Amino acid sequence: MSGESLNGPVPVPRLGRTPSRLRIHGTPVLCVMLGSMIPALLPLISQSPTLPPLGLLFLLSWRLLHREIWPLWIGAPLGAFDDLMSGNPLGTAIFLWSVIIIAIEFADERLFWRDYWHDWLIAVPACLTFLGGSFLIARMGGSAVPAFLLLPQLLWSALFYPLIVRITAGMDRWRMMA
Amino acid sequence: MARSTSRRPGINRRAQYSLFASYVIAIAGAITGLVALVLAKADPAGFAVLRAGAAEITRPVSATLSSMVGGIGSIDEHVLAYINAGSQNAALRRQVEANRVKMIEAQAIEQENIRLKKLLKLTQSTDSEVATARLISSSSASLRRIARINAGSRQGVQAGMPVRAPEGLIGRVLVVGPNSADVLLLTDSQNIVPVRRASDNVAAISTGLDDGTLEIRPLSAGTSPFKPGDIMVTTGTGGLYSPNIPVAVVVALKGGFAIGVPLASPARVEAVMVERPYDANIPPPPAADNAAGATAP
Numbered sequence: 001m002s003g004e005s006l007n008g009p010v011p012v013p014r015l016g017r018t019p020s021r022l023r024i025h026g027t028p029v030l031c032v033m034l035g036s037m038i039p040a041l042l043p044l045i046s047q048s049p050t051l052p053p054l055g056l057l058f059l060l061s062w063r064l065l066h067r068e069i070w071p072l073w074i075g076a077p078l079g080a081f082d083d084l085m086s087g088n089p090l091g092t093a094i095f096l097w098s099v100i101i102i103a104i105e106f107a108d109e110r111l112f113w114r115d116y117w118h119d120w121l122i123a124v125p126a127c128l129t130f131l132g133g134s135f136l137i138a139r140m141g142g143s144a145v146p147a148f149l150l151l152p153q154l155l156w157s158a159l160f161y162p163l164i165v166r167i168t169a170g171m172d173r174w175r176m177m178a
Numbered sequence: 179m180a181r182s183t184s185r186r187p188g189i190n191r192r193a194q195y196s197l198f199a200s201y202v203i204a205i206a207g208a209i210t211g212l213v214a215l216v217l218a219k220a221d222p223a224g225f226a227v228l229r230a231g232a233a234e235i236t237r238p239v240s241a242t243l244s245s246m247v248g249g250i251g252s253i254d255e256h257v258l259a260y261i262n263a264g265s266q267n268a269a270l271r272r273q274v275e276a277n278r279v280k281m282i283e284a285q286a287i288e289q290e291n292i293r294l295k296k297l298l299k300l301t302q303s304t305d306s307e308v309a310t311a312r313l314i315s316s317s318s319a320s321l322r323r324i325a326r327i328n329a330g331s332r333q334g335v336q337a338g339m340p341v342r343a344p345e346g347l348i349g350r351v352l353v354v355g356p357n358s359a360d361v362l363l364l365t366d367s368q369n370i371v372p373v374r375r376a377s378d379n380v381a382a383i384s385t386g387l388d389d390g391t392l393e394i395r396p397l398s399a400g401t402s403p404f405k406p407g408d409i410m411v412t413t414g415t416g417g418l419y420s421p422n423i424p425v426a427v428v429v430a431l432k433g434g435f436a437i438g439v440p441l442a443s444p445a446r447v448e449a450v451m452v453e454r455p456y457d458a459n460i461p462p463p464p465a466a467d468n469a470a471g472a473t474a475p
Contacts, residue, residue, distance in 0.1 A: 037235075039316075039318045040315050041236050041243065042240065042315060043243045043315055045325050045444040046316050046317075047445065048389045049319065049321055050319075051319040071200055071204075072201060073200065073206075075204065076207025077207075085236070086319050087321075087324040091210075091214030091217075092211070094208070095215065140219070144367035144368075146388065149321065149389055150321075
Protein backbone atom coordinates (compact mmCIF):
# COMPACT_ATOMS: atom_id res chain seq x y z
CA MET A 1 0.00 0.00 0.00
CA SER A 2 3.03 2.24 0.18
CA GLY A 3 3.05 2.93 -3.53
CA GLU A 4 -0.24 4.80 -3.73
CA SER A 5 1.05 8.28 -3.16
CA LEU A 6 1.86 10.35 -6.20
CA ASN A 7 5.09 11.48 -4.64
CA GLY A 8 5.94 8.18 -3.05
CA PRO A 9 7.79 5.27 -4.60
CA VAL A 10 6.21 3.83 -7.72
CA PRO A 11 5.22 0.16 -7.39
CA VAL A 12 7.34 -2.27 -9.34
CA PRO A 13 5.25 -5.38 -9.87
CA ARG A 14 7.53 -6.84 -12.50
CA LEU A 15 11.22 -6.90 -12.23
CA GLY A 16 12.91 -3.83 -13.65
CA ARG A 17 9.82 -2.19 -15.14
CA THR A 18 7.77 0.78 -14.00
CA PRO A 19 4.51 2.03 -15.49
CA SER A 20 4.83 5.25 -17.46
CA ARG A 21 3.83 8.52 -15.81
CA LEU A 22 1.15 9.00 -18.44
CA ARG A 23 -0.42 5.71 -17.42
CA ILE A 24 -0.20 6.48 -13.71
CA HIS A 25 -1.68 9.98 -13.99
CA GLY A 26 -3.71 9.72 -17.18
CA THR A 27 -5.79 6.62 -16.45
CA PRO A 28 -7.99 8.10 -13.68
CA VAL A 29 -8.58 11.34 -15.60
CA LEU A 30 -9.42 9.54 -18.85
CA CYS A 31 -11.68 7.16 -16.93
CA VAL A 32 -13.72 10.02 -15.44
CA MET A 33 -13.87 11.78 -18.83
CA LEU A 34 -15.10 8.59 -20.49
CA GLY A 35 -17.77 8.29 -17.80
CA SER A 36 -18.90 11.83 -18.59
CA MET A 37 -18.96 11.03 -22.31
CA ILE A 38 -21.08 7.87 -22.10
CA PRO A 39 -24.49 9.66 -22.30
CA ALA A 40 -23.31 11.52 -25.41
CA LEU A 41 -21.91 8.36 -26.99
CA LEU A 42 -24.88 6.04 -26.53
CA PRO A 43 -27.61 6.23 -29.18
CA LEU A 44 -30.21 6.45 -26.43
CA ILE A 45 -32.94 9.06 -26.84
CA SER A 46 -34.39 9.29 -23.35
CA GLN A 47 -37.61 11.02 -22.38
CA SER A 48 -36.59 11.64 -18.78
CA PRO A 49 -33.29 11.64 -16.86
CA THR A 50 -32.38 7.93 -16.88
CA LEU A 51 -28.63 7.41 -16.70
CA PRO A 52 -26.80 8.03 -13.41
CA PRO A 53 -24.07 10.73 -13.43
CA LEU A 54 -21.35 8.25 -14.46
CA GLY A 55 -18.59 10.85 -14.58
CA LEU A 56 -19.26 11.81 -10.96
CA LEU A 57 -19.45 8.17 -9.88
CA PHE A 58 -16.03 7.47 -11.39
CA LEU A 59 -14.64 10.66 -9.84
CA LEU A 60 -15.92 9.58 -6.41
CA SER A 61 -14.66 6.03 -6.67
CA TRP A 62 -11.14 7.09 -7.74
CA ARG A 63 -11.01 9.77 -5.07
CA LEU A 64 -12.22 7.42 -2.32
CA LEU A 65 -9.93 4.62 -3.49
CA HIS A 66 -6.81 6.82 -3.53
CA ARG A 67 -6.89 9.78 -1.28
CA GLU A 68 -3.99 11.65 -2.86
CA ILE A 69 -4.50 10.74 -6.45
CA TRP A 70 -5.55 14.25 -7.45
CA PRO A 71 -4.97 17.81 -6.28
CA LEU A 72 -7.93 19.45 -4.58
CA TRP A 73 -8.86 21.54 -7.60
CA ILE A 74 -9.46 18.54 -9.91
CA GLY A 75 -13.24 19.05 -9.61
CA ALA A 76 -13.13 22.20 -11.75
CA PRO A 77 -11.46 20.92 -14.96
CA LEU A 78 -13.16 17.53 -14.92
CA GLY A 79 -16.47 19.23 -14.08
CA ALA A 80 -16.03 21.57 -17.04
CA PHE A 81 -15.65 18.57 -19.33
CA ASP A 82 -18.73 16.94 -17.81
CA ASP A 83 -20.75 20.11 -18.38
CA LEU A 84 -19.76 20.15 -22.04
CA MET A 85 -20.79 16.53 -22.48
CA SER A 86 -24.04 16.54 -20.50
CA GLY A 87 -26.78 19.00 -21.31
CA ASN A 88 -26.34 20.92 -18.05
CA PRO A 89 -25.55 24.65 -18.16
CA LEU A 90 -21.77 25.20 -18.18
CA GLY A 91 -20.66 25.75 -14.59
CA THR A 92 -23.00 23.25 -12.93
CA ALA A 93 -20.48 20.46 -12.51
CA ILE A 94 -17.52 22.86 -12.21
CA PHE A 95 -19.12 24.26 -9.07
CA LEU A 96 -20.74 21.14 -7.64
CA TRP A 97 -17.81 18.77 -8.26
CA SER A 98 -15.39 21.27 -6.67
CA VAL A 99 -17.68 21.53 -3.64
CA ILE A 100 -17.98 17.72 -3.41
CA ILE A 101 -14.20 17.20 -3.60
CA ILE A 102 -13.59 19.84 -0.90
CA ALA A 103 -16.34 18.32 1.28
CA ILE A 104 -14.81 14.83 0.96
CA GLU A 105 -11.47 16.33 1.96
CA PHE A 106 -13.06 17.75 5.12
CA ALA A 107 -14.79 14.43 5.82
CA ASP A 108 -11.43 12.67 5.48
CA GLU A 109 -9.97 15.00 8.09
CA ARG A 110 -12.68 13.91 10.55
CA LEU A 111 -12.79 10.19 9.78
CA PHE A 112 -9.98 8.22 11.33
CA TRP A 113 -10.48 5.37 8.93
CA ARG A 114 -13.14 4.30 6.49
CA ASP A 115 -14.20 1.05 4.86
CA TYR A 116 -16.46 0.11 1.96
CA TRP A 117 -19.71 1.18 3.68
CA HIS A 118 -18.29 4.56 4.63
CA ASP A 119 -17.32 5.07 0.99
CA TRP A 120 -20.82 4.19 -0.11
CA LEU A 121 -22.30 6.51 2.51
CA ILE A 122 -20.08 9.32 1.23
CA ALA A 123 -20.84 8.62 -2.43
CA VAL A 124 -24.65 8.64 -2.11
CA PRO A 125 -24.92 12.08 -0.44
CA ALA A 126 -22.38 13.37 -2.96
CA CYS A 127 -24.64 12.18 -5.80
CA LEU A 128 -27.63 13.72 -4.02
CA THR A 129 -25.72 17.01 -3.79
CA PHE A 130 -24.91 16.93 -7.48
CA LEU A 131 -28.39 15.92 -8.67
CA GLY A 132 -30.14 18.31 -6.26
CA GLY A 133 -27.77 21.12 -7.15
CA SER A 134 -28.22 20.63 -10.87
CA PHE A 135 -31.98 20.51 -10.26
CA LEU A 136 -31.88 23.89 -8.49
CA ILE A 137 -29.67 25.34 -11.23
CA ALA A 138 -32.05 24.03 -13.92
CA ARG A 139 -34.96 25.58 -12.02
CA MET A 140 -33.13 28.91 -11.82
CA GLY A 141 -32.47 28.65 -15.54
CA GLY A 142 -36.20 28.65 -16.23
CA SER A 143 -36.93 24.92 -16.47
CA ALA A 144 -40.02 23.63 -14.65
CA VAL A 145 -38.73 20.11 -14.14
CA PRO A 146 -40.48 18.29 -11.25
CA ALA A 147 -38.28 17.06 -8.40
CA PHE A 148 -39.53 13.47 -8.44
CA LEU A 149 -37.73 12.94 -11.75
CA LEU A 150 -34.47 12.93 -9.75
CA LEU A 151 -35.42 9.82 -7.77
CA PRO A 152 -34.68 7.19 -10.46
CA GLN A 153 -31.30 8.80 -11.12
CA LEU A 154 -30.44 8.84 -7.43
CA LEU A 155 -31.50 5.22 -7.05
CA TRP A 156 -29.42 4.19 -10.07
CA SER A 157 -26.43 6.08 -8.66
CA ALA A 158 -26.67 4.30 -5.30
CA LEU A 159 -27.03 0.90 -6.95
CA PHE A 160 -24.39 1.54 -9.63
CA TYR A 161 -21.72 2.73 -7.21
CA PRO A 162 -20.49 -0.73 -6.11
CA LEU A 163 -20.14 -1.77 -9.76
CA ILE A 164 -18.25 1.43 -10.54
CA VAL A 165 -15.90 0.71 -7.62
CA ARG A 166 -15.21 -2.77 -9.04
CA ILE A 167 -14.45 -1.29 -12.47
CA THR A 168 -12.24 1.38 -10.93
CA ALA A 169 -10.35 -1.20 -8.86
CA GLY A 170 -9.74 -3.28 -11.99
CA MET A 171 -8.44 -0.25 -13.88
CA ASP A 172 -6.31 0.71 -10.92
CA ARG A 173 -4.72 -2.72 -10.95
CA TRP A 174 -3.92 -2.34 -14.63
CA ARG A 175 -2.63 1.18 -14.01
CA MET A 176 -0.13 0.02 -11.42
CA MET A 177 1.16 -2.94 -13.43
CA ALA A 178 4.03 -2.19 -15.75
CA MET B 179 -8.42 2.41 4.90
CA ALA B 180 -6.45 4.44 7.42
CA ARG B 181 -5.89 8.07 6.71
CA SER B 182 -2.63 9.16 5.23
CA THR B 183 -0.38 11.79 6.68
CA SER B 184 0.80 13.89 3.78
CA ARG B 185 -2.17 16.27 3.95
CA ARG B 186 -1.33 17.01 7.57
CA PRO B 187 1.74 19.11 7.03
CA GLY B 188 2.77 19.47 10.67
CA ILE B 189 5.29 22.22 11.20
CA ASN B 190 6.75 22.11 7.69
CA ARG B 191 6.18 25.68 6.43
CA ARG B 192 6.47 24.80 2.75
CA ALA B 193 3.96 21.96 3.08
CA GLN B 194 1.58 24.26 4.96
CA TYR B 195 1.73 26.86 2.19
CA SER B 196 1.17 24.31 -0.59
CA LEU B 197 -1.80 22.81 1.27
CA PHE B 198 -3.27 26.29 1.73
CA ALA B 199 -2.68 27.07 -1.95
CA SER B 200 -4.47 23.89 -3.03
CA TYR B 201 -7.53 24.94 -1.01
CA VAL B 202 -7.43 28.41 -2.54
CA ILE B 203 -7.23 27.01 -6.07
CA ALA B 204 -10.05 24.54 -5.37
CA ILE B 205 -12.34 27.27 -4.01
CA ALA B 206 -11.41 29.51 -6.94
CA GLY B 207 -12.45 26.64 -9.23
CA ALA B 208 -15.83 26.44 -7.52
CA ILE B 209 -16.29 30.21 -7.86
CA THR B 210 -15.36 29.95 -11.56
CA GLY B 211 -18.22 27.50 -11.90
CA LEU B 212 -20.65 29.96 -10.29
CA VAL B 213 -19.45 32.78 -12.57
CA ALA B 214 -19.89 30.52 -15.60
CA LEU B 215 -23.44 29.76 -14.45
CA VAL B 216 -24.25 33.47 -14.14
CA LEU B 217 -22.75 34.12 -17.58
CA ALA B 218 -24.69 31.20 -19.04
CA LYS B 219 -27.91 32.64 -17.62
CA ALA B 220 -27.17 36.12 -18.96
CA ASP B 221 -26.11 34.86 -22.39
CA PRO B 222 -27.41 31.33 -23.03
CA ALA B 223 -25.69 31.07 -26.41
CA GLY B 224 -22.31 32.20 -25.07
CA PHE B 225 -20.81 28.76 -24.56
CA ALA B 226 -22.44 27.30 -27.65
CA VAL B 227 -19.11 27.08 -29.48
CA LEU B 228 -17.56 24.96 -26.70
CA ARG B 229 -20.56 22.68 -26.53
CA ALA B 230 -20.70 22.28 -30.31
CA GLY B 231 -17.00 21.40 -30.27
CA ALA B 232 -17.62 18.74 -27.65
CA ALA B 233 -20.47 17.38 -29.74
CA GLU B 234 -18.12 16.98 -32.69
CA ILE B 235 -15.89 14.70 -30.60
CA THR B 236 -18.65 12.26 -29.72
CA ARG B 237 -20.58 12.45 -33.00
CA PRO B 238 -18.65 9.78 -34.97
CA VAL B 239 -19.14 7.17 -32.23
CA SER B 240 -22.78 7.90 -31.44
CA ALA B 241 -23.72 8.20 -35.14
CA THR B 242 -22.11 4.82 -35.86
CA LEU B 243 -23.74 3.19 -32.86
CA SER B 244 -27.16 4.63 -33.67
CA SER B 245 -26.94 3.30 -37.22
CA MET B 246 -26.09 -0.15 -35.86
CA VAL B 247 -28.69 -0.24 -33.11
CA GLY B 248 -32.22 0.14 -34.31
CA GLY B 249 -33.22 2.16 -31.28
CA ILE B 250 -32.51 1.00 -27.75
CA GLY B 251 -35.56 2.98 -26.65
CA SER B 252 -37.98 0.58 -28.29
CA ILE B 253 -36.68 -2.69 -26.83
CA ASP B 254 -39.63 -2.95 -24.43
CA GLU B 255 -42.02 -2.65 -27.35
CA HIS B 256 -40.35 -5.51 -29.17
CA VAL B 257 -40.73 -7.73 -26.11
CA LEU B 258 -44.38 -6.78 -25.66
CA ALA B 259 -45.00 -7.41 -29.36
CA TYR B 260 -43.93 -11.04 -28.93
CA ILE B 261 -46.14 -11.54 -25.90
CA ASN B 262 -49.20 -10.03 -27.57
CA ALA B 263 -48.51 -11.53 -31.01
CA GLY B 264 -51.69 -13.63 -31.29
CA SER B 265 -54.35 -11.14 -30.28
CA GLN B 266 -52.45 -8.33 -31.94
CA ASN B 267 -52.45 -10.20 -35.23
CA ALA B 268 -56.24 -10.45 -35.34
CA ALA B 269 -56.68 -6.83 -34.28
CA LEU B 270 -54.18 -5.62 -36.87
CA ARG B 271 -55.94 -7.61 -39.61
CA ARG B 272 -59.23 -5.90 -38.82
CA GLN B 273 -57.48 -2.56 -38.75
CA VAL B 274 -55.82 -3.17 -42.13
CA GLU B 275 -59.25 -3.92 -43.66
CA ALA B 276 -60.64 -0.70 -42.24
CA ASN B 277 -57.57 1.31 -43.27
CA ARG B 278 -57.68 0.03 -46.84
CA VAL B 279 -61.09 1.58 -47.34
CA LYS B 280 -59.96 4.81 -45.75
CA MET B 281 -56.82 4.90 -47.88
CA ILE B 282 -58.82 4.63 -51.09
CA GLU B 283 -61.04 7.43 -49.86
CA ALA B 284 -57.94 9.48 -48.97
CA GLN B 285 -56.47 8.93 -52.43
CA ALA B 286 -59.66 10.18 -54.00
CA ILE B 287 -59.63 13.21 -51.74
CA GLU B 288 -55.98 13.87 -52.58
CA GLN B 289 -56.78 13.79 -56.28
CA GLU B 290 -59.59 16.22 -55.71
CA ASN B 291 -57.30 18.38 -53.59
CA ILE B 292 -54.68 18.61 -56.35
CA ARG B 293 -57.37 19.51 -58.87
CA LEU B 294 -58.83 22.21 -56.64
CA LYS B 295 -55.39 23.66 -55.91
CA LYS B 296 -54.68 23.86 -59.61
CA LEU B 297 -57.96 25.67 -60.01
CA LEU B 298 -56.96 28.14 -57.31
CA LYS B 299 -53.40 28.39 -58.70
CA LEU B 300 -52.06 27.88 -55.18
CA THR B 301 -48.52 26.62 -55.06
CA GLN B 302 -47.56 25.18 -51.75
CA SER B 303 -43.93 25.90 -51.03
CA THR B 304 -42.14 22.60 -50.47
CA ASP B 305 -38.63 24.02 -50.26
CA SER B 306 -38.77 24.54 -46.51
CA GLU B 307 -36.75 21.41 -45.77
CA VAL B 308 -33.10 22.17 -45.03
CA ALA B 309 -31.58 18.84 -44.08
CA THR B 310 -32.47 15.28 -43.20
CA ALA B 311 -30.73 13.80 -40.19
CA ARG B 312 -30.85 11.10 -37.58
CA LEU B 313 -31.18 11.50 -33.82
CA ILE B 314 -27.86 10.10 -32.57
CA SER B 315 -27.84 10.71 -28.81
CA SER B 316 -29.49 12.67 -26.04
CA SER B 317 -28.81 14.28 -22.69
CA SER B 318 -29.93 11.15 -20.86
CA ALA B 319 -28.08 12.00 -17.61
CA SER B 320 -29.31 15.60 -17.48
CA LEU B 321 -32.59 17.23 -16.54
CA ARG B 322 -32.86 19.05 -19.86
CA ARG B 323 -34.47 17.16 -22.73
CA ILE B 324 -31.99 17.72 -25.53
CA ALA B 325 -31.28 15.35 -28.41
CA ARG B 326 -28.43 15.52 -30.90
CA ILE B 327 -28.77 15.18 -34.68
CA ASN B 328 -25.99 14.39 -37.13
CA ALA B 329 -26.47 17.49 -39.28
CA GLY B 330 -25.02 20.92 -38.57
CA SER B 331 -24.13 24.23 -40.12
CA ARG B 332 -22.35 22.50 -43.03
CA GLN B 333 -25.70 20.99 -43.97
CA GLY B 334 -27.41 24.37 -43.59
CA VAL B 335 -28.87 23.91 -40.11
CA GLN B 336 -29.19 27.08 -38.04
CA ALA B 337 -30.19 27.70 -34.45
CA GLY B 338 -33.94 28.11 -33.99
CA MET B 339 -34.99 25.95 -36.93
CA PRO B 340 -37.91 23.58 -36.31
CA VAL B 341 -37.23 19.84 -36.47
CA ARG B 342 -39.91 17.34 -37.41
CA ALA B 343 -40.32 13.70 -38.27
CA PRO B 344 -42.85 12.30 -40.74
CA GLU B 345 -45.00 11.37 -37.72
CA GLY B 346 -44.95 14.80 -36.15
CA LEU B 347 -43.03 17.59 -34.48
CA ILE B 348 -39.76 16.79 -32.64
CA GLY B 349 -38.55 20.20 -31.40
CA ARG B 350 -36.33 23.05 -32.43
CA VAL B 351 -32.59 23.48 -32.91
CA LEU B 352 -30.77 24.93 -29.90
CA VAL B 353 -27.02 24.79 -30.59
CA VAL B 354 -25.36 24.19 -33.96
CA GLY B 355 -21.93 22.73 -34.61
CA PRO B 356 -20.29 22.05 -37.97
CA ASN B 357 -21.72 18.55 -38.36
CA SER B 358 -24.08 18.15 -35.44
CA ALA B 359 -26.79 20.12 -33.70
CA ASP B 360 -28.61 19.95 -30.39
CA VAL B 361 -32.41 19.86 -30.55
CA LEU B 362 -34.62 21.00 -27.68
CA LEU B 363 -37.27 18.29 -27.62
CA LEU B 364 -40.98 18.99 -27.51
CA THR B 365 -41.17 17.46 -24.01
CA ASP B 366 -38.71 19.93 -22.43
CA SER B 367 -40.47 22.35 -20.11
CA GLN B 368 -38.85 25.27 -21.91
CA ASN B 369 -40.34 24.31 -25.26
CA ILE B 370 -43.70 26.02 -25.77
CA VAL B 371 -45.68 25.38 -28.94
CA PRO B 372 -48.97 27.01 -29.98
CA VAL B 373 -51.31 24.21 -31.05
CA ARG B 374 -54.93 23.67 -32.06
CA ARG B 375 -57.23 20.69 -32.12
CA ALA B 376 -57.12 19.12 -35.58
CA SER B 377 -60.85 18.44 -35.78
CA ASP B 378 -61.94 22.00 -34.96
CA ASN B 379 -59.88 25.10 -34.23
CA VAL B 380 -59.79 25.15 -30.41
CA ALA B 381 -56.46 26.83 -29.70
CA ALA B 382 -54.12 25.78 -26.91
CA ILE B 383 -50.55 26.05 -25.70
CA SER B 384 -48.41 22.93 -25.40
CA THR B 385 -45.63 22.89 -22.79
CA GLY B 386 -43.32 19.97 -22.02
CA LEU B 387 -43.48 18.28 -18.64
CA ASP B 388 -39.91 16.86 -18.86
CA ASP B 389 -41.15 13.30 -18.37
CA GLY B 390 -42.10 12.47 -21.94
CA THR B 391 -45.54 14.06 -21.84
CA LEU B 392 -46.95 17.48 -22.65
CA GLU B 393 -49.30 19.79 -20.85
CA ILE B 394 -51.94 21.20 -23.21
CA ARG B 395 -53.60 24.33 -21.85
CA PRO B 396 -56.58 25.77 -23.69
CA LEU B 397 -56.37 29.49 -24.43
CA SER B 398 -60.00 30.00 -23.46
CA ALA B 399 -60.88 30.18 -19.78
CA GLY B 400 -63.04 27.57 -18.09
CA THR B 401 -62.92 23.81 -18.13
CA SER B 402 -60.71 22.01 -20.60
CA PRO B 403 -62.60 21.36 -23.85
CA PHE B 404 -60.29 18.49 -24.72
CA LYS B 405 -60.95 14.79 -24.29
CA PRO B 406 -58.67 11.78 -24.61
CA GLY B 407 -58.01 10.92 -28.25
CA ASP B 408 -57.92 14.49 -29.54
CA ILE B 409 -55.12 15.16 -32.01
CA MET B 410 -53.29 18.47 -31.65
CA VAL B 411 -51.48 20.12 -34.57
CA THR B 412 -49.41 23.30 -34.84
CA THR B 413 -51.17 26.55 -35.69
CA GLY B 414 -48.31 28.44 -37.31
CA THR B 415 -48.74 31.26 -34.80
CA GLY B 416 -45.45 32.81 -33.80
CA GLY B 417 -43.88 32.09 -37.16
CA LEU B 418 -41.57 29.25 -36.12
CA TYR B 419 -43.43 26.02 -36.83
CA SER B 420 -45.36 25.76 -40.06
CA PRO B 421 -49.07 25.02 -39.53
CA ASN B 422 -50.65 21.56 -39.39
CA ILE B 423 -47.64 19.57 -38.17
CA PRO B 424 -49.03 16.83 -35.89
CA VAL B 425 -47.89 17.46 -32.32
CA ALA B 426 -49.59 15.28 -29.74
CA VAL B 427 -52.54 13.11 -28.86
CA VAL B 428 -54.44 13.84 -25.64
CA VAL B 429 -54.33 10.86 -23.28
CA ALA B 430 -55.67 12.21 -19.98
CA LEU B 431 -57.25 15.20 -18.31
CA LYS B 432 -55.75 16.71 -15.19
CA GLY B 433 -57.24 19.78 -13.54
CA GLY B 434 -57.82 22.53 -16.07
CA PHE B 435 -55.54 21.14 -18.72
CA ALA B 436 -54.94 18.02 -20.77
CA ILE B 437 -51.95 15.68 -20.80
CA GLY B 438 -50.70 14.77 -24.25
CA VAL B 439 -48.15 12.34 -25.64
CA PRO B 440 -46.03 13.42 -28.64
CA LEU B 441 -47.09 11.70 -31.86
CA ALA B 442 -43.46 11.43 -32.98
CA SER B 443 -41.54 9.57 -30.28
CA PRO B 444 -37.89 10.66 -30.53
CA ALA B 445 -36.75 7.18 -29.47
CA ARG B 446 -38.52 5.58 -32.41
CA VAL B 447 -38.33 7.92 -35.39
CA GLU B 448 -35.98 6.85 -38.17
CA ALA B 449 -35.16 10.22 -39.68
CA VAL B 450 -35.94 13.83 -38.86
CA MET B 451 -36.20 16.84 -41.14
CA VAL B 452 -34.79 20.24 -40.23
CA GLU B 453 -37.00 22.91 -41.72
CA ARG B 454 -36.73 26.62 -42.29
CA PRO B 455 -38.68 28.73 -39.79
CA TYR B 456 -42.18 29.20 -41.15
CA ASP B 457 -41.91 32.99 -41.09
CA ALA B 458 -38.95 32.91 -43.47
CA ASN B 459 -41.28 31.59 -46.17
CA ILE B 460 -43.53 34.62 -45.97
CA PRO B 461 -42.25 37.64 -47.88
CA PRO B 462 -41.94 40.69 -45.58
CA PRO B 463 -44.33 43.61 -46.14
CA PRO B 464 -42.76 46.07 -48.60
CA ALA B 465 -43.03 49.22 -46.47
CA ALA B 466 -41.75 47.61 -43.29
CA ASP B 467 -38.48 49.13 -42.13
CA ASN B 468 -37.21 46.93 -39.35
CA ALA B 469 -33.65 45.98 -38.66
CA ALA B 470 -34.31 42.27 -38.57
CA GLY B 471 -35.59 42.17 -42.13
CA ALA B 472 -32.89 44.49 -43.45
CA THR B 473 -30.79 41.67 -44.89
CA ALA B 474 -33.46 40.79 -47.43
CA PRO B 475 -33.31 43.03 -50.49
